[in-house]
Amino acid sequence: MNHLKSNSHSVRATFLGGLGDVGRNCLLLECQNDAILIDCGVLFPDERAPGVDLILPDLDLLDDLSTNLRAAFFTHGHEDHIGAAPYLLRRHELPLYGSPLTLALLNARLEEAGLAKDADMRRLRVHATVRQGCFEVTPFHVCHSIPDALGFAIRTPAGMLIHTGDYMLDNRPLDGNLTDLQMLGELGSEGVLALFADSTNADVPGHTPSQKSIYDGLAKVFAQAEYGRVIVASFASNLARVQQIADLAHQYGRRVCLLGRSLERNLPLAADLALLDIDPTDLLPTRLIDQVPHEELAIVCTGSQAEPGSALARLAEGRHPLLEIDQGDTVIISASTVPGNERPVQRMVGELFRRGANVIFGQLGDVHVSGHAAREDTRTLLSVVRPQFFVPVHGSHHHLALQGQVAIEAGLPEDAVMVVGDGAALEIGPDRIAQVGQRQARYIHVNRGAPRAFISERILSQRRQLARAGIVVVTARVDLRRERLAGKPQVRGVGLFDEADDVLADIADELGQRLASDPEPLADLEEAESRVKMLVGRQLKAETGLRPRIVAIVTAG
Template sequence: MRRPCRGGAAPPGGGRFARGTDGPCSTRRWTGIAAQGKGSAVTIVPLGGLGEIGKNMMVLETEQDLIVIDAGLAFPGDDMPGVDVVIPDYGYLIERKQKLRGIFLTHGHEDHIGGIPYLLKEIQAPIYATRLTLGLVERKLEEDKLALPPRSRAVRPGERIRAGSFTVEPFLVNHSIPDSVGFAIRTPVGLFIHTGDFKFDQTPIDGRVADYQRLAAYGAEGVHVLMMDSTNAERPGVTGSERQVGEALANVFRQARGRILIASFASHLHRLQQVFDLAAQFKRRLAVIGRSMENAVEVAIKLGYLRDTGGVLTPADKIGDLAPERVVVLMTGSQGEPLSALARAATGELRKLELIPGDTVVIAANPIPGNEKLVQRTIDNLFRRGCQVVYGPHAGVHVSGHGSREELRLMLNLTRPRFFIPVHGEYRHLLHNAELARSVGIPDNHILIGENGTVFEITASSARIRGKVAAGAVMVDGLGVGDVGNVVLRDRRQLAQDGVLIVAMVLHREQRKVVSGPDLITRGFVYMRESEDLLAEARERAVQALNGIDEQDITEWSNIKAAVRDALGKFLYERTGRRPVILPIVLEV
């Protein structure tokens, strides 16, 4: 059965129409802007955020100009021991830095702004973001002793920013942090829309509903390409309103007889505002613990995005003087991070706060994939200390900041794009989002699915995948950026799994023989006192390997190391089934 046609009468002022679907359907969409750019092309290159959750970064490029949307980071998985954070590979941008006209940020979450300090050490370009997002970026840069680049400024929804051949207009969306926006980008080939992270909350805490009218106006104008958040494309229905969380938290306040401790994302200011209001309503004093939470609250109060109208905020070192029923604490650690305030309190290692039986702990977040074990461990430790723990979907203390399937479908119907690129999500999320686009009438050959590094080429009349560019992950470990690669990670995983065996020996160059050793030292492999027989036999194998080396080759350290490593590696695997890292050390006299 043929799908009903979508569209309408010609817009005022003349112009041309472009067929919005293939086949005989009479649907047409206004593409007057696209007509102006005939013969030119815009390239879209995701450097992060496609095929993964995190480190979102999108490049839009013409022959003369380039802009970037978001510059985030991701947190390491279990296969990255010792790594602090992961950022996109900026190589593609660095090669084109003379074309960069601006960095546009959709909102203030780490997976969208966390890479800014690392990017600005390589490239300088003005940053455009809403007031709260820019304030959070500025605080982040201060910690790295950096400053905002020249011409950076706060922008408002509806304002138009010229960036070379691009004109960028922010529009308001709802998300789990205030001041979140998407971008309408006028390009030489047509109007592009990047939704950023969004949902349609009908009862937002700050009263600022997403700008449906402007989205519909873009649809009437003619959206050439829509890039839309895919995070919740698997979830049916509509994402709940943040006000539902406020009702669940109010029940906690009514029932708790002792202290209330609430762990949440520091950036979730709407949730924090509800906690401030409830503290005032139930006559409790409120303390904040955890560096990121303290920073977020300070910046948000300074900029007017968080209000302490009841005057409940009090220093954390003063709560010990208050009766338990008069205390509420906001803290970091909703993901069970080992160094977070909640995780340390759960193990009795937090000096500012000692948990006592009767405390009620609310974990107002769902575990990010990969963090489940950390969260479960923290919950177990809290129960061991006699706490009442409120957590999980059944408790109603968390809702997602991303729209579910019906909200994504609504975005598609409001904007009515000619071409569609699902973004921000793991590969299965992108596929589910593509299926939603097909369900509203966008044909298969107008839907482009890619991953990091995919080059999308958009002209006034076509959209195609042109190839791929390098778009890997750069690992940050301490002060080192990019110096941890696959080889280092492989060694770390092997060290973590099987430990290390050090073989030390002294070589006399003139006598051409080993005069001392080999001595064996292990760490993380076997306990030396309990494995003396195994190590003694291993030493004999090392001696045999040395005796088997030609007298002419004995002074070549590489020959000695290779012989010892090969002999011990084979022996230890046969005896133990393990492959420790073997490090022969040769001293010469």
């Protein structure tokens, strides 16, 4: 599709990711000759992508811009908003804007990638407008499960856009800092062309309760824990939760110890910025974790999603180098299970119970609350902002569709609500919004250890086949002068089934005989390879029912 230049009275919004998944949020805004990005995050893959750590937004869509990409603005420090920034920076030199905590977390990511030194990071302050080309971006505070989160008012020659970022309407936030409905109301009076709003909880009725509301639930668990340790698993970025646990631990005479690399990295960053009331030097060093009586210890750890190798997953498997679960320990999973992780989490919870822990999770006890606005909160937002157009963002397709319904129920005309998916391009101008394009926003799969090796869908399907049925390698030599097989072919397999070697030896014999008696000459190596593959594949299927991946290597000899 051709990238038409936006005329002076319209903004083009293209979604490089984030619509259809909770993850890889990345929105490109173009107006006149300028472009900016809002967020550049990752999506965490499920079991359909073996060996893949991260899925990026389709940054290839930035390659043929006719506009000038001026800057990236980050709403907050969660991975689904900042995680792909290193990949963006490898391709484009541009300033990165964010709040102090967002920049600190971003910097940690860039340091890992060896990109921090040359990065141009610029601090945002609420209500202080930044100009980039024809975009004027004014940040405002929003409540979320991480401190220092922002939404953006974006003034353009076509009108004003508002992007909520991830937000909730918490009327008793832990840090006392409310979502800035006052500024949103003022912007509403000024006139808002389009509102892009977080849809994560569009399937949750009512209001999202305050982060403070779970304090009692957590306190009850601490009170009942008595003689065992209290182990709380949460997201490493949920610093508000870490603060709550630290406060409760103090109240119940327990020392706090952090388990998990990302937690140990994030906490000092937030404490440095005075966003947490925890002195990192008060924390019990991990190496002393086994020297404190159980009833005097509270552990905050990673692994709420049973991520392989995370602290809680290793405890459940009895493979943690420093700690073993004991009778009387209480484990709290203070996070909701991300869709797709249900089975591993269930297995982990089962293992923890088996080892003697009491596990509080899911609906048992009020130990978690979401950081995203529910349906009634969206209605409140709409009544405050009163936008002309509404675009649901940040969610799976069902979240986006349901969020669109909320807006229509709240009185917006149907054609003012644009429910679209990844790759969609919207043209937004005074009194009009329309989808003007649909590009493919492909998944870019990467492995953290090999950031420059991209894994396409074709490679993934090979990996799935390997995982399902293993691999068979056939080697053979061909005498090209005589156009016949030279010697015996070899057939080896990996990941097939018990006693596969015997079957493969028979198949090798059979293959040798078939090729030797075949009147068709073996004149071309490539052609010989596909014939070998076909013959071995057919025979394997007939004898075992399996269809492993077959690799044939035929050489001249």
